[in-house]
Amino acid sequence: DSFGDDLSQARSFGLIDDLPRAQAIDRCLGSSLENAVGIADDCVLNKEGLRYVDEFAKHKLLDAIGDLYLLGLPMFAAFDGYMSGHSLNNELARAVLLQPDSWELVSADNLRVSDDHGLPSLRKVGVS
Incomplete structure (x- = not known):
């Protein structure tokens, strides 16, 4: 399991009927069925179908990663989003940023891989 194999290829998606309105306000200008998933009448229009069974959810996660990366630092965090999008991620x-007591800046040297699930976890520092 890796970012490259399991997440990075998830495409943007949208209702095909919404595309003309989006393009009229300079959004989705490069969208096509080659680089996005088109949906009409609850059906995927792309001949090849979805790249992942959960491609829509994976793309939402990619959006969140990209949007939160704009904070300027890599994050070690949990993210639980429901119907999130760029606006909510922003x-x-x-x-x-408005709640500096809700996060802590740590060195990557203080991260290790947990034996439990293979997920990163913070190493306790300065605690005996």
């Missing part, structure tokens, strides 16, 4: 980033 609100989250602003809330993080």
